[in-house]
Structures are given as C-alpha cells and as structure tokens.
Amino acid sequence: MLSTGALRAHLLAARLAGPVATSREASLRSYRLFAARDPRVTLGLDPGRGWEERDLLRLMADRCGVSDDPAHVSGPDVIDPERTLAGLDAFAERLAHAAVRRAPLLFGTGHPHRLLGFYAALADAMSAAGCCVLTPAQGRCIDITTRFGVRTCSLDYVRGVAMVREPG
Numbered sequence: 001m002l003s004t005g006a007l008r009a010h011l012l013a014a015r016l017a018g019p020v021a022t023s024r025e026a027s028l029r030s031y032r033l034f035a036a037r038d039p040r041v042t043l044g045l046d047p048g049r050g051w052e053e054r055d056l057l058r059l060m061a062d063r064c065g066v067s068d069d070p071a072h073v074s075g076p077d078v079i080d081p082e083r084t085l086a087g088l089d090a091f092a093e094r095l096a097h098a099a100v101r102r103a104p105l106l107f108g109t110g111h112p113h114r115l116l117g118f119y120a121a122l123a124d125a126m127s128a129a130g131c132c133v134l135t136p137a138q139g140r141c142i143d144i145t146t147r148f149g150v151r152t153c154s155l156d157y158v159r160g161v162a163m164v165r166e167p168g
Contacts, residue, residue: 064083
C-alpha cells in the first residue's frame with residue numbers, strides 16, 4: 001500500500017489532482033449534461049432530484065476544490081489533492097463496510113480509457129468478498145439528443161462496470 005505522500009505524488013504526476021488533464025470547458029460541459037439528465041453522464045440512473053448547473057458547480061467546488069466561479073470557463077481545471085485523498089479514504093471505508101455487509105454494488109465510469117481497469121478490479125474484489133455486482137439494464141438502448149439529431153447508444157457492462165457505448 002502506498003503512503004499518503006506517495007499517493008499524493010502519484011495523483012499529481014498522473015494529473016488526477018492539482019492541474020488535471022480535464023479542461024475547465026469539459027468539466028462545465030459535464031455539469032451541464034448532468035443537469036440535463038443526459039444518459040451519457042447519468043449511465044441510465046435517475047439522480048433522484050433536480051440539479052441545476054450552479055448547484056453542481058458548488059458541489060464540485062466543495063467536494064473537489066474546483067473553482068466555484070461560473071465566469072471561469074476555460075483553461076485547465078484544478079482539483080485539490082487533499083480533498084482527493086480524503087475522498088479516497090472515505091471511498092475505501094465505504095467499500096470496506098459494503099464488503100462486510102456483502103452489499104450489492106453498482107460500478108460505472110464515464111472514463112473507460114483511464115478508469116475501467118480500476119473499477120473492474122474493484123468489481124472483481126467486491127464480488128470475491130461476496131457482494132453482488134449489479135448490472136441493471138444491460139444492453140438497454142438510450143436515445144441521446146444532440147445538435148445533430150438523436151443518437152441511440154447502449155448501456156453495456158465490461159467486467160461489471162457500466163458505460164455508455166456508441167453504436168458500432
């Protein structure tokens with residue numbers, strides 16, 4: 001297991017914290033899509049309450065340390081490494097608690113190229129611990145309205161991890 005300092009250094013070097021690989025424009029677009037309940041970012045789940053873009057920006061500023069200034073619309077986004085470490089600790093505690101209870105779990109990612117292996121390994125480990133890894137709506141078609149018309153995508157699971165796939 002990595003020390004906190006080594007994990008912080010890795011997060012910064014991999015651009016998962018500090019100035020991150022995701023641009024401010026891309027982050028704000030994701031907040032807009034989530035507020036609009038776009039299935040590409042909700043992975044077929046209903047968030048349960050209505051979220052406005054401003055609410056999401058405040059939430060992300062509180063949880064991740066991104067700028068809460070709605071006028072900051074371009075350039076690199078910055079995620080606070082200390083909040084990231086605290087979030088990872090909380091995530092580990094929740095997973096440990098779920099493993100003890102053998103709770104059902106749902107894994108999903110909007111970043112399949114970077115995080116699929118991470119979540120797939122977690123799904124495998126939690127399954128081995130006796131948890132049921134859920135895969136609701138496998139193969140369900142999702143219509144996504146774009147400026148070019150409606151695109152139909154499907155909700156698929158790869159090694160227990162949900163992601164939205166384009167046709168073909």
